[in-house]
Amino acid sequence: MQDFDVIVVGGGHAGVEAALAVARMGKRAGLVSMDAGKLALMSCNPAIGGIGKSQLVKEIDALGGLMGEAIDATGIQFRRLNLSRGPAVWSTRVQADRIGYNQYVVDRLEHHQNIEVVEGTVVAVSVESGKACGVVLENGEPLSSKAVVIASGTFLGGLIHIGEKQIRAGRMGEKAATELSENLSGLGFEVGRLKTGTPPRLDGDSIDWSKCERQEGEEPLPLFSYRSTRELFKQTPCHLTRTTEKTRAKVSANFEKSPIFSGQIKSTGPRYCPSIEDKFYRFKDKPSHQIFLEPEGNGTNEIYPNGFATALPEDVQREAIHTVTGLEEAVITQPGYAIEYDYCPAYQVDRSLETRVVKQLYFAGQINGTSGYEEAAALGLMAGVNAVLAIEGEPAFRLDRSQAYIGVMIDDLTTRSTTEPYRMFTSRAEYRLALREDNARDRLAGYAHQYGLISQSEFEIFQDMILNTENEVKKLRSTRVKVSRLTDLKVKITKKDKVSLADILKQPGIVLADILPLLNEFDSMFSEDREVLSRAAIQIRYQGYIDKQEREIQKFRKQEAVLIPSDFSYTDILGLKTEAREKLSRFRPGTLGQATRIEGVTAGDLAVLAVNLKRHNAKSGQ
Amino acid sequence: MRHGHVVSGSGKVIDETLAVFMPAGRSYTGLDQAEIYCHGGHQVVRTILDLIIKSGARPAEPGEFTKLAFLSGRIDLSKAEAVGELIAASTEASYEASREHLVGEYSEYVGSLRERLVSILAEIEASIDFADDEADTIDPRHLNKTLDEITGRIDQLVATYEGGRIIREGYRVAIGGRPNAGKSSLFNALLKQERALVDHEAGTTRDYLSEWVDLDGYAVNLIDTAGVRGEGSQVEKAGQARSRELVAKADLVLWLADVTMPDWQDRSAADIRDLEYCDILLVGNKIDLVANSGLVCPDETCLISCLTRDGLNKLRGLIFEYINDSTRNMISGQIVTSARHRNCLELAGRALEQTKLAVNNGESSEVLAFEIRRAVEALAEITGQIYTEDILEEIFSRFCIGK
Numbered sequence A: 001m002q003d004f005d006v007i008v009v010g011g012g013h014a015g016v017e018a019a020l021a022v023a024r025m026g027k028r029a030g031l032v033s034m035d036a037g038k039l040a041l042m043s044c045n046p047a048i049g050g051i052g053k054s055q056l057v058k059e060i061d062a063l064g065g066l067m068g069e070a071i072d073a074t075g076i077q078f079r080r081l082n083l084s085r086g087p088a089v090w091s092t093r094v095q096a097d098r099i100g101y102n103q104y105v106v107d108r109l110e111h112h113q114n115i116e117v118v119e120g121t122v123v124a125v126s127v128e129s130g131k132a133c134g135v136v137l138e139n140g141e142p143l144s145s146k147a148v149v150i151a152s153g154t155f156l157g158g159l160i161h162i163g164e165k166q167i168r169a170g171r172m173g174e175k176a177a178t179e180l181s182e183n184l185s186g187l188g189f190e191v192g193r194l195k196t197g198t199p200p201r202l203d204g205d206s207i208d209w210s211k212c213e214r215q216e217g218e219e220p221l222p223l224f225s226y227r228s229t230r231e232l233f234k235q236t237p238c239h240l241t242r243t244t245e246k247t248r249a250k251v252s253a254n255f256e257k258s259p260i261f262s263g264q265i266k267s268t269g270p271r272y273c274p275s276i277e278d279k280f281y282r283f284k285d286k287p288s289h290q291i292f293l294e295p296e297g298n299g300t301n302e303i304y305p306n307g308f309a310t311a312l313p314e315d316v317q318r319e320a321i322h323t324v325t326g327l328e329e330a331v332i333t334q335p336g337y338a339i340e341y342d343y344c345p346a347y348q349v350d351r352s353l354e355t356r357v358v359k360q361l362y363f364a365g366q367i368n369g370t371s372g373y374e375e376a377a378a379l380g381l382m383a384g385v386n387a388v389l390a391i392e393g394e395p396a397f398r399l400d401r402s403q404a405y406i407g408v409m410i411d412d413l414t415t416r417s418t419t420e421p422y423r424m425f426t427s428r429a430e431y432r433l434a435l436r437e438d439n440a441r442d443r444l445a446g447y448a449h450q451y452g453l454i455s456q457s458e459f460e461i462f463q464d465m466i467l468n469t470e471n472e473v474k475k476l477r478s479t480r481v482k483v484s485r486l487t488d489l490k491v492k493i494t495k496k497d498k499v500s501l502a503d504i505l506k507q508p509g510i511v512l513a514d515i516l517p518l519l520n521e522f523d524s525m526f527s528e529d530r531e532v533l534s535r536a537a538i539q540i541r542y543q544g545y546i547d548k549q550e551r552e553i554q555k556f557r558k559q560e561a562v563l564i565p566s567d568f569s570y571t572d573i574l575g576l577k578t579e580a581r582e583k584l585s586r587f588r589p590g591t592l593g594q595a596t597r598i599e600g601v602t603a604g605d606l607a608v609l610a611v612n613l614k615r616h617n618a619k620s621g622q
Numbered sequence B: 001m002r003h004g005h006v007v008s009g010s011g012k013v014i015d016e017t018l019a020v021f022m023p024a025g026r027s028y029t030g031l032d033q034a035e036i037y038c039h040g041g042h043q044v045v046r047t048i049l050d051l052i053i054k055s056g057a058r059p060a061e062p063g064e065f066t067k068l069a070f071l072s073g074r075i076d077l078s079k080a081e082a083v084g085e086l087i088a089a090s091t092e093a094s095y096e097a098s099r100e101h102l103v104g105e106y107s108e109y110v111g112s113l114r115e116r117l118v119s120i121l122a123e124i125e126a127s128i129d130f131a132d133d134e135a136d137t138i139d140p141r142h143l144n145k146t147l148d149e150i151t152g153r154i155d156q157l158v159a160t161y162e163g164g165r166i167i168r169e170g171y172r173v174a175i176g177g178r179p180n181a182g183k184s185s186l187f188n189a190l191l192k193q194e195r196a197l198v199d200h201e202a203g204t205t206r207d208y209l210s211e212w213v214d215l216d217g218y219a220v221n222l223i224d225t226a227g228v229r230g231e232g233s234q235v236e237k238a239g240q241a242r243s244r245e246l247v248a249k250a251d252l253v254l255w256l257a258d259v260t261m262p263d264w265q266d267r268s269a270a271d272i273r274d275l276e277y278c279d280i281l282l283v284g285n286k287i288d289l290v291a292n293s294g295l296v297c298p299d300e301t302c303l304i305s306c307l308t309r310d311g312l313n314k315l316r317g318l319i320f321e322y323i324n325d326s327t328r329n330m331i332s333g334q335i336v337t338s339a340r341h342r343n344c345l346e347l348a349g350r351a352l353e354q355t356k357l358a359v360n361n362g363e364s365s366e367v368l369a370f371e372i373r374r375a376v377e378a379l380a381e382i383t384g385q386i387y388t389e390d391i392l393e394e395i396f397s398r399f400c401i402g403k
Helices: A013-024 A053-062 A067-074 A098-110 A179-187 A245-253 A276-282 A314-321 A373-391 A405-415 A440-450 A456-478 A501-506 A512-520 A530-561 A578-587 A592-596 A603-621 B042-054 B064-071 B077-088 B092-103 B105-129 B140-169 B183-193 B233-249 B264-273 B312-327 B339-360 B365-383 B388-398
Strands: A006-009 A029-033 A047-049 A075-081 A091-096 A115-119 A122-128 A131-137 A142-144 A147-150 A159-162 A165-168 A192-198 A201-203 A213-215 A238-242 A290-295 A302-306 A332-334 A337-343 A361-363 A480-482 A498-500 B002-007 B013-022 B033-037 B171-177 B209-215 B218-224 B252-258 B279-285
Touching: A006 A013, A006 A131, A006 A373, A013 A029, A013 A098, A013 A115, A013 A373, A047 A053, A047 A067, A047 A373, A053 A067, A053 A091, A053 A373, A053 A405, A053 A440, A067 A075, A067 A091, A067 A098, A067 A373, A091 A098, A098 A115, A122 A179, A131 A147, A147 A373, A245 A276, A245 A314, A314 A332, A361 A373, A373 A405, A405 A592, A440 A456, A456 A498, A456 A501, A456 A530, A480 A501, A498 A501, A501 A512, A501 A530, A512 A530, A530 A592, A530 B365, A578 A603, A592 A603, B013 B042, B105 B140, B105 B365, B105 B388, B140 B218, B140 B312, B140 B339, B171 B183, B171 B233, B171 B312, B183 B209, B183 B218, B183 B252, B183 B279, B183 B312, B209 B312, B218 B312, B252 B264, B252 B312, B264 B279, B279 B312, B339 B365
Parallel strands: A006 A029, A006 A147, A029 A115, A147 A361, B171 B218, B171 B252, B252 B279
Antiparallel strands: A047 A091, A075 A091, A122 A131, A131 A142, A159 A165, A159 A337, A192 A337, A201 A302, A201 A332, A213 A238, A238 A290, A290 A302, A480 A498, B002 B013, B013 B033, B209 B218
16 A cells, blocks of 8 residues: 555645655655646646735745746746736746646655655545544545545546536536545534636637737746746736627527526626626626637647636637627537536634644645635645645744735635635735735744755855845945936935935835836945845835734734633633624634624624633643 | 512512512523612612612622623623623713714714725725736825715714713713802702702712713713812812812813902903813802892803802803704714724724825725725724725625636
8 A cells, every 4th residue: 555644635736845845855755646747737727826815926926936937947838927017917928838838846746755645535634532643545646644635626526517507527527526526524513505607719810800909928937936947938928808798699599508697507606707608697787808819738729718617508608709899600529508606605724724533634626615826825835835834833924914815815714604706806905015926935934944845055045135125225224315416316305405216216106127227326325136135125115004004913913822621611601692602603713804804893892702711821821 | 570568588578579580691791680670869878788789689780781691691891892782871962972872863974984994995906816808997186085985984983982972981070160159059059950969979989079060961070170170288278179179170161250359350351371272151149239230241151149049041051052063063863982993993094195195196906905904994893894805895895806
């Protein structure tokens, strides 16, 4: 029988990061996938990053994860979104060469000495005295381990819908994992159902590109990873087109044929990623919707029409696609579909992603109710790290809302009921100005180093960068220039005589590039390293706001520091309202702060809880 | 409800009463609770209470019942605060304010301001989180207009706090003036005319006289600074200091002058010059002793005679007008009575001022969102928790978003 430290079930974005984290921490990971060649496939849109998600990728990268490197190496169009806004919400989005990305990841895993990819389907988790100790494959073969991470994606009880047609599958053309889902129910997990969807794929040769708007990538390429080798794929543009009045008529006439409206699909899909029928249904006044035509890669003509997810019958899909400008003759190479899958509402895991029912069993990715490659990868990484820490008897690695988007996500998942697949948005982060792409390493490199997720040399290089950045900040603050010399600046400075470079950088609309000519006048006084300078500029820009938020952050951390024992009983607390009692018993918040974020728990309940916690902790302290 | 008698240890019947027992879980405090209904009258109540205490009970601390109700989850924080005020409220107007607070009219109003801010925030957040979608861009003029309006409402609410305090704690009227102006006579005359709310407890524990009267529904705390006047220079000095303190704390000072004294007008003008920071009403006393025709007085002097009670009704009307002035800027039902709430509102107001500044400076949207969020959170401290989900909810309901 094969023996591993950690078995990871599923080879998607969560599974891959989980296995890699385990391996980096010096443990042996067994990654079980139905098809060893299909690791880290992009089942939906061929892109990594985007607003809120890019911040997650930067954090994954800061914690030694692979996603950033993989997309840098195989990206075919790089852009930063939100450049007209401030750097806190600048978000990188990269179109991927789908096959290239997949091959890059397969290659990296194959060559890792601590990872073994096992081809097979997991039908059960082996549990001994409340602890996960391995899995059983479909062919009856058992694999043993000290911890198990489940990252099953849409495969868990996957059911594809195209019109009235239903296919049991985890992804188009690949079988679903049905037994595992039953096994989890049997172990005592509540299993729920979610829905997501994907558009049809088109043959690029059949598209009239002249009717579409070309969208170029950004130069120089805004890379994700600090470790990128810069061995890059050829860059390719995207295109933009729109649906027409005919599309609206066609789709509206066929609402009842969509399983989303017919009642065939009962689970909820994401509101931020609606199908085309949903868009026309809910926003009847909007005559047209934009469609992004994204290339699936350099070696393929396949095009992903982003914005046209649908579960309409194939013939309706075809007719509707043909009403879109430029797609009049488009050939569909794979129909769009909706897919329903099983997930385990995340109140069943604690903040380390370990399940409450079975110790040393971890859930990562869509099984927690998330959607998106980036969300999955981040959860996979955290689950992998925590599985190793648990094996070693070390306390879990937890990030809070003030430290990382990862912290925001896990906190949201473990304190809120899932009503739709969870996607990251920057507006979910109340400390958004402090959680940026540019400072992901400042926030996380210490942990990465502590847990052995990055090398000593990488850590030392970064320490130097922190020092250099601080130096530049000081210099920018102390260097003053005459306002009369700033005539070229696009923003007018109202101060009279002299102004510091830092004050200029604080002006809205001013970015580092605007003052670079000015810096050059100070004969090599400032760093040559653009990244260092840019980090310094962004720090200066937001420092005032971050200081302003300090009081709230302190208040937040104080509440987070009040721990609630995992066996704390809510049933005997006099004064909790029934709803609060139920919700608290279900979500089992790890801290008083977490309790404040559970819906239905009022200020009064919290006061009662706080008093009782004090009493409880005083008793157990004696 | 049971009917029976309260009987003393020696078997003497004290009163014929009704009593109600409320078992734990169904009472206000969540604990076993009983209520006794006895006949009115100070003496009966006193005797029954004494008897109960002698049998082992203790009087509740101020607010203890509310605290128990709060701890047992019967009421939430904002209700607890309102109940506290309800108990403290001694007259009709205060009762009204507390009651409306309790049923949540005020809470709803603050909530509606918060909702409007959330709606603006949603628009800004949509422009950030869905930059690739076709979310509308924000028109700074429209934004400023809305912000102005909401800040105006918040300022209005903050301004009601002073009025709210008057309603909750009562309106303080101090009677000041030189010796022998008739301060005590006026004090007693006003007391006689109005219904005294509390038994007279002169001189025993306090070194000044203070009484509560109900003036057309407002609790008025009448303070006779004459009570601080003592014999001997040392005592007198201390007394004067105290007197000044009392006068300074008053909402209104009735400065009493003896119209039979020569130059009383000039002397009074000099006396009250130092008191400019509070409302002052000059009251000329002893008009029964001078010929009406020969009386020259400064504008807005109220002339009275404590002896004949001449002009007392007019004085009473004037005090009422002063109270009304102080509570005028209150929107009905929306009175800020808690200092905590006022602080939250002020915080929100400041954050919105910052937002306007940022809009005018052309700041980018994440900074606008930062400031508005601070305002929303400050208001949420009054009404309850804020969830980022609220903002997303709003975004999804209003904008067609997602590729």
